[in-house]
Amino acid sequence: MEATTARDIARSVNAGETSAVERAAAMLERIDERDGAVGAYLAVTRELARESAERVDARVAAGERLPLAGVPLAIKDNMCVTGTPTTCASKILANWVAPYTATAVRRLLDAGAIPLGKTNLDEFAMGSSCENSALGRTANPWDLSRVPGGSSGGSAAAVAAGEATVSIGSDTGGSIREPAAFCGVVGFKPTYGRISRYGLIAFASSLDQIGPFSNTVADAALLYDVMAGRDPMDATTVDRAVEPSLPGLREDLRGVRIGIVKEFGLGDLDPEVRAAYERAYADLAALGAELVEVALPTADYGIATYYLIAPAECSSNLARFDGMRYGLRVEAADVGSTYEATRAAGFGDEVKRRILIGTYALSSGYYDAYYVRAQKARTLIAADFAKAFEACDAIACPAAASPAFAFDAKADPVSMYLMDYYTIPMSLAGLPSLSVPCGYVTPPGAAGPLPLGLELSAPLFAERALLGIAHAYERSTRHAERHRIPAIPVSAGAR
Amino acid sequence: MASGDIDVAYVAKLARLALTPAEIERFGTQLGALLEHVDRLAGLPVDDVAATAAVIAQSNVMRADVPVPSLDRETVLRAAPQREGAYFRVPRIIAEDA
Numbered sequence: 001m002e003a004t005t006a007r008d009i010a011r012s013v014n015a016g017e018t019s020a021v022e023r024a025a026a027m028l029e030r031i032d033e034r035d036g037a038v039g040a041y042l043a044v045t046r047e048l049a050r051e052s053a054e055r056v057d058a059r060v061a062a063g064e065r066l067p068l069a070g071v072p073l074a075i076k077d078n079m080c081v082t083g084t085p086t087t088c089a090s091k092i093l094a095n096w097v098a099p100y101t102a103t104a105v106r107r108l109l110d111a112g113a114i115p116l117g118k119t120n121l122d123e124f125a126m127g128s129s130c131e132n133s134a135l136g137r138t139a140n141p142w143d144l145s146r147v148p149g150g151s152s153g154g155s156a157a158a159v160a161a162g163e164a165t166v167s168i169g170s171d172t173g174g175s176i177r178e179p180a181a182f183c184g185v186v187g188f189k190p191t192y193g194r195i196s197r198y199g200l201i202a203f204a205s206s207l208d209q210i211g212p213f214s215n216t217v218a219d220a221a222l223l224y225d226v227m228a229g230r231d232p233m234d235a236t237t238v239d240r241a242v243e244p245s246l247p248g249l250r251e252d253l254r255g256v257r258i259g260i261v262k263e264f265g266l267g268d269l270d271p272e273v274r275a276a277y278e279r280a281y282a283d284l285a286a287l288g289a290e291l292v293e294v295a296l297p298t299a300d301y302g303i304a305t306y307y308l309i310a311p312a313e314c315s316s317n318l319a320r321f322d323g324m325r326y327g328l329r330v331e332a333a334d335v336g337s338t339y340e341a342t343r344a345a346g347f348g349d350e351v352k353r354r355i356l357i358g359t360y361a362l363s364s365g366y367y368d369a370y371y372v373r374a375q376k377a378r379t380l381i382a383a384d385f386a387k388a389f390e391a392c393d394a395i396a397c398p399a400a401a402s403p404a405f406a407f408d409a410k411a412d413p414v415s416m417y418l419m420d421y422y423t424i425p426m427s428l429a430g431l432p433s434l435s436v437p438c439g440y441v442t443p444p445g446a447a448g449p450l451p452l453g454l455e456l457s458a459p460l461f462a463e464r465a466l467l468g469i470a471h472a473y474e475r476s477t478r479h480a481e482r483h484r485i486p487a488i489p490v491s492a493g494a495r
Numbered sequence: 496m497a498s499g500d501i502d503v504a505y506v507a508k509l510a511r512l513a514l515t516p517a518e519i520e521r522f523g524t525q526l527g528a529l530l531e532h533v534d535r536l537a538g539l540p541v542d543d544v545a546a547t548a549a550v551i552a553q554s555n556v557m558r559a560d561v562p563v564p565s566l567d568r569e570t571v572l573r574a575a576p577q578r579e580g581a582y583f584r585v586p587r588i589i590a591e592d593a
Contacts, residue, residue, distance in 0.1 A: 099570045193551050206549050235556035236549070304533040315510060322511070324585050329576035335586040340513035349522075352512060357526055359510040360501055373536050375546035380539065382550055413525050414532055430550030460551065 006071040006166050006219040010112065013070035014060060020053035020070030024114045027072040031116065031163045036491035039138045040148075040158035042077050044117035045084055056112045066112030067226055074164035076155045077118035078125055079105055079210070080199040088201050089133035090123045092321050092328045092346025102199025103231045104168060104210045111226045116164055119154025123348045124318065125175055125203045127151050128419040131407065132350040140182060141485045143447040146404040149179030152213070156183040159213045160485060166223055167213045172204050173306050174399075174423025176211045177435040181399035181453025184437050184480065187213050188220040188467070191460050192430035193238040195224075196231030204313035205236075207306075207427050215480060217436060217471040221245040224463060240461065248464035249471040254288035256469060259392030262295045264422065269401055273452065276439035277398050280454045283477050284396060289469075294388035294395065298380045302425040303417055305381065308361045308374035309428070314351075315358030321346065353413060382429040389459045394469050398422050399435035399453035403443065426457045433457035436470045437479040449483050501526050 012018045028046060035041055049072075056070055075081060078088045080098035087093045101109075109115060122132035130138045130153030138153045140146040141161040148157040152169025156179035159167050169176045171189035180187025189211045197208055212223035228242040260281060266274040285291050323329035323342030330341040347355070361370035388395065399422060410416040426433040435453035442449050454473070458466035474480070503523045507514045514522070568581065577584035 096574060099566050099574065191551075192549075193553075232558055236551075236553065238551060238553070298539065301536060301539055304536050307529060308533055308536075319511075323576055325571075325576075325583055326574040327576070331586070335588055336511070337513070338586050339511040343511055344513035347512070352514075352518075353522060353525060353529075355510045355512060356501075356503065356506050356522055357529060360506045360526070363506065363509060370533070372546055373539075373541055374533075375548060376541035376544040377536055377539050378550075379544050379547040380541070382547060412528070414528050417529070417532075428550075 004165060005216050006068060006214065006222055009071050009165060010067060010069045013056070013112070014065045016060070018070070020056035020060070020112070020114055021050070023070040023072060024049045024053040024116070027116060027164065033490045034161050034163055034488045037139065037144060037488050038141055038157055038161045038163065039136050040074065040119050040154045040161060040163055041117040042087060042089065042120050042135055042154065043085055045081070045115055048081070048084065049114050049116050052109060052114050056114065059112070067222060068108060069112035071113045072116050072165045073108055073113040074116050074119045074155055074158040074167035075105055076121055076152050076167070076169045078121060078170060078201045079168070080201070081105055081115060081118070084118060086118065086201070087135055088124045089121045089135045090346065090348070090351070091134045092342070094135065094328070096327050100199060103196035103233055104227045105199065107227050108168070108223065119152070119158055119167060121154055122151035123351050124201070124314070125151040125170055125172060126314070126350050126354055128174065128178055128416055129405070129410065130154065132348060134348050140404045141488060142184060142450050143404065145447065146406050146450070147182065149182035149404060151175040153179045155213050156180050156185055156187060159183070159185045159215060161488060166219055168210055168223070169213060170200055170208055170210050171427065172207045172310060173427045174420040176213065177399050177423045177433060177453065177455055178419060180213055180435040181451065182404035184451030185213050185215060186217055186220045186434065186436050186470070187211065188224060188434040189427070189432065190224060190228060190463055191238070191432045193236050194242070194463065195227045196234040196237050198231055198233035202317040204310040205317060206313060207310060217467055217474045218246070218249055220434065221249060221467045221471070224467070228463075243464050245464040245467045248468040250468045251472055251475060252288050253284060253469060253472050256289045256394070257292050257392040258284050258289045259294035259388055259395040260291055261299065261395060261397055262293050263297065263299050264397045266398070269398070270441070270443070272441045272443070273402060276441060276452050277454070280438040281396060284473060287472055287476055292392050294391055296384045296388060296425065298377065298384050299425040301377050302381060302428060303421060305374045305377040305428055306420070306424045307357065307417060308370050309378065311354040311358030312361045312371050313358070315355045315362065318351065318355055350413070378428050381425055385425070385429045385431060394456050394458045394466055397455050399455040403441055403450035403452055406445070422455055430460060431457050432460070432463045432466050434466065434470055436474055438477070439479055440483055448486055501530060
């Protein structure tokens with residue numbers, strides 16, 4: 001069942017050729033074999049998987065046809081699923097059991113998906129390598145000495161390792177696209193407001209967005225079509241009809257204009273990486289696309305803007321973790337010192353750094369100079385994109401400047417922040433953006449070829465066009481078929 | 496904008512985070528480096544630019560004023576670090592001699 005797609009599984013379950021129970025059991029077995037080495041999951045929800053699969057089989061037997069019938073799904077552990085631990089990979093929520101289910105998850109399960117478990121992430125989705133998890137270490141299935149990317153590293157690694165057919169993650173500044181690139185899978189962040197955030201534990205509310213990981217663009221489109229749409233439980237979801245994206249998948253790019261960003265010159269990249277991206281641009285042109293140069297003069301301010309806005313929102317959102325009503329409590333002399341001791345013991349260093357910088361940026365005397373200035377910069381960045389999209393239908397650029405790096409390679413926080421150089425501007429502008437495999441490089445010291453991701457981004461709400469372009473690129477280049485992950489050593493220790 | 500002058504101990508107090516002296520020093524250095532990076536925003540001409548809080552602005556999203564069931568009380572209280580019957584048990588907020 002290696003590399004089977006969600007579409008194929010749903011088709012065969014709906015046709016009665018296989019059952020959801022069989023698919024779930026086979027995938028749980030795969031997790032047992034491989035996850036000791038990969039560590040994609042923080043929790044495997046065997047009972048829930050079995051019950052869900054039985055329910056799906058009963059519905060199919062009763063004549064229902066479900067878009068995701070029997071499709072094994074992994075869920076990033078910052079999304080609530082009733083009755084299952086939802087930890088955000090943080091000690092402060094290590095023992096918290098969700099009392100409700102996120103809307104995005106609910107829609108996938110109603111469509112027949114089978115929840116296998118909850119995947120690892122950088123604590124509260126803050127990081128680009130999964131190394132900030134307080135609860136486990138996830139390795140890159142392509143090279144177990146390297147990071148899977150982050151923050152949705154567990155969800156990306158689960159699909160890459162064949163421990164889930166599809167998964168969902170959340171993307172605030174690149175947390176779907178960068179791990180997708182590092183793990184050689186498709187990762188898609190839709191327009192802000194397209195998918196409900198109800199039940200997604202908030203990091204930066206004006207940026208957070210849920211999206212799928214998959215082996216194919218068509219599967220990403222399938223999951224998007226199921227999850228997208230207004231939700232009364234999230235007032236920021238957009239009240240605008242969702243055009244199904246699956247019918248928009250196309251085989252060529254005739255008549256499509258692809259923007260290449262002048263400021264994102266490839267000159268600073270490693271020559272092998274640069275060659276891969278130059279070939280990706282040429283492949284787009286070979287499919288009939290017209291390549292046009294576009295300018296994003298303010299994109300270079302993206303990281304500075306993001307690292308004021310996202311921490312500011314984080315410092316406000318994470319104020320709720322005070323040890324009173326749920327989560328960890330560390331008792332101290334009085335209520336104030338109980339708050340302080342609880343948060344000191346419950347949060348890891350990166351979360352503390354972001355709370356501190358956000359609190360600082362919002363504090364009296366600095367609010368205008370930092371927070372408001374960043375919000376104004378955000379206006380300029382969004383305007384740059386709007387102008388660029390007058391000349392093109394989508395923008396192509398690297399998803400990351402390098403393939404996956406080794407554990408502990410980015411000890412300095414700012415060097416880790418710079419990993420999101422190519423993904424943050426699109427997040428600030430709220431744009432739909434995805435990473436699709438575009439080649440492999442073998443840097444010195446790597447165990448074998450490591451995947452690279454091409455980032456494609458489109459105007460607000462142009463998901464259908466974006467997925468169509470990515471599909472044409474994927475189908476003609478077939479990068480994901482050129483290499484397989486190395487054999488993963490079977491080891492005990494899967495959760 | 497001035498960089499590198501972040502008073503970590505003061506900000507930690509605002510953020511309700513207990514930090515050790517070693518953490519104050521380490522975070523001070525790391526946040527100083529980040530502030531140095533964000534200082535580049537000073538070079539952007541933003542005086543006449545409106546601030547963006549949300550890219551897709553929506554205002555006054557309403558629902559019908561109809562009561563709907565909330566989470567079950569027992570389920571919610573089960574998550575409490577400490578409870579007493581139907582209540583959350585929390586540290587004393589008001590001093591006895593106040």
